[in-house]
Amino acid sequence: MMERASKAAWWSAIEIAARFGVQVAVMVLLARLLSPSDFGLIAMVLVFTSMGALLADSGFGTALIQRQRTTDDDETTVFLFTTGTALLLASLLWLLAPAIATYFHQPRLAALIRVIVMVLPLGALAAVPDALLTMQLRFKERTKAELFASIASAVVALGLAWGNYGVWSLVWQAIVLIGMRALLLWVYSRWRPRGHFRMASFRSLSGFGIYMLMSGLLDTLTLRLQALLIGKLFDTAQLGYYTLAQNTQQAPTSFMGNLLNRVGLPVFSAVGDQPHKLLGALRLSMRLAMFIFVPSMLGLAVIARPLTLLLYGPKWTPAASLLSILALSAALWPLHVLNLAAVSAQGRSDLFFRLSLVKKTLAIGLILLGSLGGPVAIAGAVLAASVLSAVINAHYSKVLLGYGIAAQIADQRATFGLSLLAAATGWSVIHWLPASTMTTALAIFLAAALYLTMAAVTKNSALGELVTLLKNLRGGKAPTGAKKPTVSS
Numbered sequence: 001m002m003e004r005a006s007k008a009a010w011w012s013a014i015e016i017a018a019r020f021g022v023q024v025a026v027m028v029l030l031a032r033l034l035s036p037s038d039f040g041l042i043a044m045v046l047v048f049t050s051m052g053a054l055l056a057d058s059g060f061g062t063a064l065i066q067r068q069r070t071t072d073d074d075e076t077t078v079f080l081f082t083t084g085t086a087l088l089l090a091s092l093l094w095l096l097a098p099a100i101a102t103y104f105h106q107p108r109l110a111a112l113i114r115v116i117v118m119v120l121p122l123g124a125l126a127a128v129p130d131a132l133l134t135m136q137l138r139f140k141e142r143t144k145a146e147l148f149a150s151i152a153s154a155v156v157a158l159g160l161a162w163g164n165y166g167v168w169s170l171v172w173q174a175i176v177l178i179g180m181r182a183l184l185l186w187v188y189s190r191w192r193p194r195g196h197f198r199m200a201s202f203r204s205l206s207g208f209g210i211y212m213l214m215s216g217l218l219d220t221l222t223l224r225l226q227a228l229l230i231g232k233l234f235d236t237a238q239l240g241y242y243t244l245a246q247n248t249q250q251a252p253t254s255f256m257g258n259l260l261n262r263v264g265l266p267v268f269s270a271v272g273d274q275p276h277k278l279l280g281a282l283r284l285s286m287r288l289a290m291f292i293f294v295p296s297m298l299g300l301a302v303i304a305r306p307l308t309l310l311l312y313g314p315k316w317t318p319a320a321s322l323l324s325i326l327a328l329s330a331a332l333w334p335l336h337v338l339n340l341a342a343v344s345a346q347g348r349s350d351l352f353f354r355l356s357l358v359k360k361t362l363a364i365g366l367i368l369l370g371s372l373g374g375p376v377a378i379a380g381a382v383l384a385a386s387v388l389s390a391v392i393n394a395h396y397s398k399v400l401l402g403y404g405i406a407a408q409i410a411d412q413r414a415t416f417g418l419s420l421l422a423a424a425t426g427w428s429v430i431h432w433l434p435a436s437t438m439t440t441a442l443a444i445f446l447a448a449a450l451y452l453t454m455a456a457v458t459k460n461s462a463l464g465e466l467v468t469l470l471k472n473l474r475g476g477k478a479p480t481g482a483k484k485p486t487v488s489s
Contacts, residue, residue, distance in 0.1 A: 022147070023154075027247060036241055043243040044228075045171070046174075050223075054217055055089055056082050058206070065131050075195060078128050106236065133185065144188065145187075149178075149180035157173035160172055215356035227239060234375070241322060242375045248323055286335065291460070293334050298331060325376070339408075355393055359388065362392075421450065
């Protein structure tokens with residue numbers, strides 16, 4: 001299993017990096033061709049399609065992965081339910097489009113929604129092939145599908161933006177991406193519905209999936225509530241600035257989250273009934289992920305302004321302060337993802353939902369309060385909610401594995417200290433030297449060099465484990481050298 005996981009992690013990393021690399025490059029180009037209001041409009045539309053996609057999936061995709069062994073009837077039941085639900089939701093949104101446009105005082109929303117609802121049935125078609133490829137750790141095939149779909153959608157979006165089609169370039173980018181991805185996943189998985197809809201399969205899978213659905217809805221509501229409030233209380237330009245900052249911050253966050261979830265859940269599930277092995281895998285995963293992610297997010301917060309000007313141009317300057325705050329809010333992301341994956345791997349989707357209910361209720365309250373002060377205050381509320389959520393997410397890791405937030409933070413003390421030192425170095429360079437691309441590049445280089453040098457000098461265990469893991473991943477070997485965990489908190 002660990003050898004397969006190593007190969008899977010390698011291909012998954014390539015796929016996600018390539019996909020997000022294409023998406024970031026396209027976002028940079030589109031930001032220069034389109035206006036902040038165009039990005040604001042698409043953000044409003046995505047509020048509804050995101051919720052619809054979650055309702056259509058209903059957690060059944062995750063339930064298939066967690067089950068590890070599925071029957072033809074299980075797979076066909078999920079396929080028929082998700083596809084039928086997606087068609088129903090797409091029809092409902094099509095009918096409600098004029099009312100949504102009226103609520104936001106944006107007449108153009110009606111036409112946009114009535115076209116983009118196509119992503120719901122197209123996405124549902126990919127649910128089972130996607131889950132099966134993930135469960136089987138066949139990420140080489142997923143890499144091809146995701147990369148080809150990203151490139152095709154990028155070509156369409158850039159062509160339309162160059163032709164002055166404005167926000168429609170973003171609509172068709174989403175449709176082509178989801179549609180091409182679904183088609184290629186069917187081709188590579190070679191899956192076809194061979195079974196029948198069985199109520200027994202539906203009930204069995206929904207027992208796990210219903211909690212994942214409710215958790216996903218709370219996550220999406222918390223994320224999209226930011227767009228809803230800014231779009232309703234302010235204007236599309238302000239929402240556009242926030243959306244660009246959010247998308248920029250989410251590129252590395254989504255990369256890490258997708259990689260950890262995609263490989264972590266199947267691997268954690270395989271040892272979910274062996275707490276000692278699960279704890280060892282969780283602890284090692286956290287050390288490695290935090291070693292990479294914490295300095296990256298602190299660095300992004302430091303260089304937010306020069307990076308925004310360099311990538312997107314002066315018209316996007318108001319997004320810089322938002323990006324700094326949102327980057328800080330994402331620094332603890334691996335703790336969120338891995339704690340939740342460990343709970344899910346033990347089949348405890350009920351506990352997963354309890355965590356989501358508590359932390360998202362808290363987050364929604366903070367965001368509503370922040371909306372009184374504008375987009376910057378909303379970003380600040382997201383930062384506060386992220387810190388509190390890290391504590392909440394670790395609760396059941398302590399109950400089930402004896403690995404609570406205190407032990408998790410203690411494991412990362414060296415990483416936090418080195419990250420702060422590197423960030424301070426980068427900030428000093430940007431603050432004291434004349435603003436330029438060379439200054440930004442110098443700040444990044446010096447901060448990274450200091451971080452890695454000090455990690456080597458202090459013999460940071462995560463650095464050695466990371467080097468070993470990278471060698472083993474490419475060679476298809478299992479990670480070695482992890483110490484036997486003895487954790488208490």
